[in-house]
Amino acid sequence: xSKPQAETRDDYGYFLDLQSRWMxxxxxxxxxxxxxxSYFDTVVNYFLIEKGGLDIHAAPVIGVVxxxxxxxxxxxxYPDLIACGLRVGHLGNSSDRYEVGIFRNDEAExxxxxxxxxxxxxxxxxxxxxIPAPIRTALEAIxxxxxx
Amino acid sequence: xxxxxDWRVEDFPYQxxxxxxxxxxxxLGHLNNVAYNRMIETVVVRFTMGPLAIDWQTARxxxxxxxxxxxxxxxxxxxETITAGLRAGRLGGSSVxxxxxLFGEGNEVxxxxxxxxxxxxDRDSQKSVQIPDDIRAGIQAxxxxx
Numbered sequence: 117x118s119k120p121q122a123e124t125r126d127d128y129g130y131f132l133d134l135q136s137r138w139m140x141x142x143x144x145x146x147x148x149x150x151x152x153x154s155y156f157d158t159v160v161n162y163f164l165i166e167k168g169g170l171d172i173h174a175a176p177v178i179g180v181v182x183x184x185x186x187x188x189x190x191x192x193x194y195p196d197l198i199a200c201g202l203r204v205g206h207l208g209n210s211s212d213r214y215e216v217g218i219f220r221n222d223e224a225e226x227x228x229x230x231x232x233x234x235x236x237x238x239x240x241x242x243x244x245x246x247i248p249a250p251i252r253t254a255l256e257a258i259x260x261x262x263x264x
Numbered sequence: 265x266x267x268x269x270d271w272r273v274e275d276f277p278y279q280x281x282x283x284x285x286x287x288x289x290x291x292l293g294h295l296n297n298v299a300y301n302r303m304i305e306t307v308v309v310r311f312t313m314g315p316l317a318i319d320w321q322t323a324r325x326x327x328x329x330x331x332x333x334x335x336x337x338x339x340x341x342x343x344e345t346i347t348a349g350l351r352a353g354r355l356g357g358s359s360v361x362x363x364x365x366l367f368g369e370g371n372e373v374x375x376x377x378x379x380x381x382x383x384x385x386d387r388d389s390q391k392s393v394q395i396p397d398d399i400r401a402g403i404q405a406x407x408x409x410x
Contacts, residue, residue, distance in 0.1 A: 143320060149329045150305050153298045172291065181297040185333040 122189075123217050123226040128201025129258035130167070132159045136194040146191035147198075153184055156216045156232045159200035163258075168251035177248050179234035182211070186230030192220045201226070204259040210244040211235040212255055268335055268377040271365045276349025277409050280310050284342040294339035300376050301334050304364045307348035308380050311362070315406040316399050325393050327382035330359070334378035340368045346375070352407035358392040359383045360403055 125131075134155055142148035164170040164179065172178075192198060201217035213233050217226035236247050247255065273279065282303050290296035312318045312327060320326060340346060346366050353361040361381045365374040386393040395403075 144328075148305075149332055150298060150301045153301045157297060178292065180292070181336055183333070183335050184297055184301065185331075187331050188329060 123201075123229050124224050125199075125201060125217075125219060127260075128203045128215075128217050129260065130159075130163055130202040132162050132200045132202070134158060134198040134200060136192065136196050136198050138194050141194045144191075146193045147196075149186070149188060152186050152188070152218060152228055152230065155198055155200050155218060156184065156186075156214075156230065157181070159202050159216060160214050160232055160234070163202055163254070164251060167254035167257070168248075169254075170251060175248075176239055177236050177245055178239050179236050180242075181232060182235050183233040184230065185232075186228055188228045190220070190227045192218060192227050196220050202258060204255045205231065207247075207252075207255055207259055209246055210237075212247065269337060269373055271349075271374050271377055272372060273347055273349050273365065273367045273374075275409070276351050276365060278307075278311050278315065278350040278407055280307050280348050280350075282306055282346045282348055284340070284344055284346060286342055289342045294341040297334070297336065300336065300340070300366060301332060301378075303346055303348055303366055304332065304334060304376075304378050304380055305329075307350045307364055308362050308382070311350050311407065312382075316402045318399065324387055325384045325396050325399075326387060328385050329380060330383050331381040332378065333380075334376055336376050338368075338371070338373065338375050340366065340375040344369045350407060351409065352403050353379065355395075355400070355403060355408075357394055360395065362407070 140147045140151045199219040203215050205213040205215050215231050218228040220227045235244050288295050288299035349365040351363050353363045364378050366376040368375045383392050384395050
């Protein structure tokens with residue numbers, strides 16, 4: 117079992133703050149494990165829209181998820197503010213790996229860390245295509261290797 | 265990647281059927297990635313409440329997820345009913361890794377595969393503990409092909 121690294125905010129180049137919601141907590145009184153993936157796809161897509169100019173309704177090329185993963189180190193819970201840190205690890209021709217850190221309120225160390233792999237495909241026929249230039253530029257700006 | 269596509273529903277000793285809902289699809293017309301992860305959680309929870317008979321709210325040693333993973337191989341979509349298969353992979357002292365396959369209607373190839381790792385926690389000390397004997401026996405009997 118891989119241990120989550122003690123990652124800090126310096127390890128991420130882009131942040132989006134999300135307000136946790138009442139329904140995010142489960143019976144244990146913490147944000148449910150699956151809900152973290154909703155935070156992941158919210159920060160990833162927000163980044164692509166804001167920095168890469170992605171038009172989620174009309175773009176001919178879109179990102180589809182082929183893998184998602186999360187290590188849960190410590191709980192977060194409503195009503196915490198969730199700071200989602202984002203960086204890009206591997207950047208390929210048509211795919212890239214986003215690495216996401218979930219930070220609770222003002223805490224310095226990530227409560228959870230995971231990744232999310234996108235393949236960019238033609239919306240029309242689902243075939244993989246090179247990452248569009250404006251998106252690639254945005255991804256390169258937050259690319260860095262994972263901390264040792 | 266190809267070996268995951270070789271997983272078949274009959275490889276999984278525990279199976280459950282999960283209905284999809286309209287709201288599970290996203291604007292791309294198939295299940296949102298979060299919905300797949302919800303089904304992975306659902307098959308694990310049904311297994312713990314059914315064959316393992318764990319009462320999540322009162323059990324002295326309760327399971328807590330420390331890692332989850334999903335690989336998306338082909339789209340699943342509402343209104344399909346999904347067959348979710350579960351088997352135990354690594355069975356350690358205090359943790360168990362469940363391997364999961366999600367199969368769409370009429371497809372022998374999995375739409376998604378993944379895993380879900382539970383650590384057992386003592387309710388009083390909040391520390392990890394050995395998997396209780398009866399639960400370990402249940403995992404061996406019902407989640408590992410004999």
